Amino acid sequence: MNRMMGFSEQSAKQERQYEQVFSKHVSNDSIAEYSRHLASRPSRVGTYGNEVALHYSLEELQKAGLDAYIESYDVYMSVPKHISVKQTEPEERDLDVIEDVAPGTPFSDEIVPGYNAYSPSGTVEGELVYANYGRPEDFEELERKGISVKGKIVITRYGKTYRGIKPKQAAKHGAIGMLIYSDPIDDGYVQGKVYPDGPWRPEDSIQRGSIVQLAEYPGDPLTPGEPSKEGVQRLDPDEAESLPTIPTTPLSYGQARHLLNALEGEKAPESWQGGLPFHYNLGPGDTKVRLSLDIDYERRGVNNVIAQIPGSTYPEQKVVVGAHRDAWVYGAEDNISGWVTAMEMARVLGELYQKGWQPERSIIIAGWDGE
Structure with a gap:
């Protein structure tokens, strides 16, 4: 032994x-x-x-x-009240921000729409640019190609890095909003059978999650390094370095496909192609999106x-x-x-x-x- x-x-x-x-x-x-x-x-x-x-x-x-x-x-936490994503050009389309819930599902009225915790509230509209996984190197690649995200909305796929890195990088390069979707090449039908026939993500599934900047510090954004208890001094939200700065919200790949399929511009590099059945382009172009996020903040x-x-x-x-x-x-x-x-x-x-x-x-x- x-x-x-x-x-x-x-x-x-x-x-x-x-x-x-x-x-x-x-x-x-x-x-x-x-x-x-x-x-x-x-x-x-x-x-x-x-x-x-x-x-x-x-x-x-x-x-x-x-x-x-x-x-x-x-x-201190974010409480979503209303989440809306709308394609405004070249055609109008309201995108679903919650899953197709089977009738009779218990407590279905308590299912929250897809949202990214700690996203700022607000409404932004702009042209769309695809930025792969939203990593620093992805934005550098767009810059090398002469594609600016300034004043635009960026769409990236989940994966390869913590989701909070993506809007931070987008904001750093001048973007006004961000969409993050789950691509089927990463965890959908490309990998195998989707739920309920298998373990992989179905087309209406939305990955919710926080985008607070954990690299700055973990925990309550207003009490860095301290337990969030009564009597602890709290920052003003404008002083909290871990809070993201641009409206950001997630989508399912079933809804993101409408936006990605409409994108114009240069064809995305081969390594940026995903699992949806068309070539991914980088944009920008005529495709425009409006994000309208009504999110309260309260303790x-x-x-x-x-x-x-x-x-x-x-x-x-x-x-x-x-x-x-x-x-x-x-x-x-x-x-x-x-x-x-x-x-x-x-x-x-x-x-x-x-x-x-x-x-x-x-x-x-x-x-x-x-x-």
């Missing part, structure tokens, strides 16, 4: 015994039940569905015999659920296992799958703890809110 690093021969034997006991207690049925319950309703941060999921998680962790509690913060509660198992020898040393527990919509994959895995770990460790097992260092299981 291979030597277990960090353990003496005797303690390694005991460790393997505990691991075997732990593995035997892990239950697929338990994980499935957690998942069915938590993914049955949207649990976006700051909503009632999120609160329901929070208290279910807390009760289940307490049922496991663990010291579980809620840790709350007061966070809302963010609630983490925390469970602890105290350490026997080094309680001040902590091993933290965590996953974000909120979801943009129903979240069965992102990130209910991660959180229910952590909950099952907590349930089994709780059983062992009740029977006399105790770790030498404290173990923290954390369900983060407000991803």
Whole structure:
């Protein structure tokens, strides 16, 4: 048997015994039940569905015999009121900004339109330019070709870099707005069967997500380096370096195809071509788009659920296992799958703890809110 690093021969034997006991207690049925319950309703941060999921998680962790509690913060966040994307030239077309939801889907009225959290509110209209993945090198390539995005709206595909980099680069080069879509060559039908027949993204699916500038600093944009609690000094939003500056919103590839297919100008490089059934051009030209984003900003509660198992020898040393527990919509994959895995770990460790097992260092299981 291979030597277990960090353990003496005797303690390694005991460790393997505990691991075997732990593995035997892990239950697929338990994980499935957690998942069915938590993914049955949207649990976006700051909503009632999120609160329901929070208290279910807390009760289940307490049922496991663990010291579980809620840790709350007061966070500046964006709340979308109305999202509109319209092609205005060479023809008029209102683009769908939410998925085709099957009739009878529970809590479908709680599904939020596709949006990018922390996008500025506002209405902008302009010619369209395609900028591949929206990386610095992509904008440099447009410049080499003599194509300016100044005063224009840029459309890029998701992938290759964090989504928040894309509008930052677009704004740096003078763009007034941005659309980000999921291309089927990256995670759609080019890869295989799409949902519900397979795991890949269907044509109406929209990737929601934050575009806050995490490279500047993580967390609440108004409390850099500090917990977002009462009494903490907050920046004015105009001073927050992590907030994006141009209206930005996501699209499905089923809707983006109308814009990309209408683009004129030079043919995009071969490496910029995607999976839609036509040649991608760079623009600009007659294709124009209007983004109209009505997004409020307000402080809302963010609630983490925390469970602890105290350490026997080094309680001040902590091993933290965590996953974000909120979801943009129903979240069965992102990130209910991660959180229910952590909950099952907590349930089994709780059983062992009740029977006399105790770790030498404290173990923290954390369900983060407000991803």
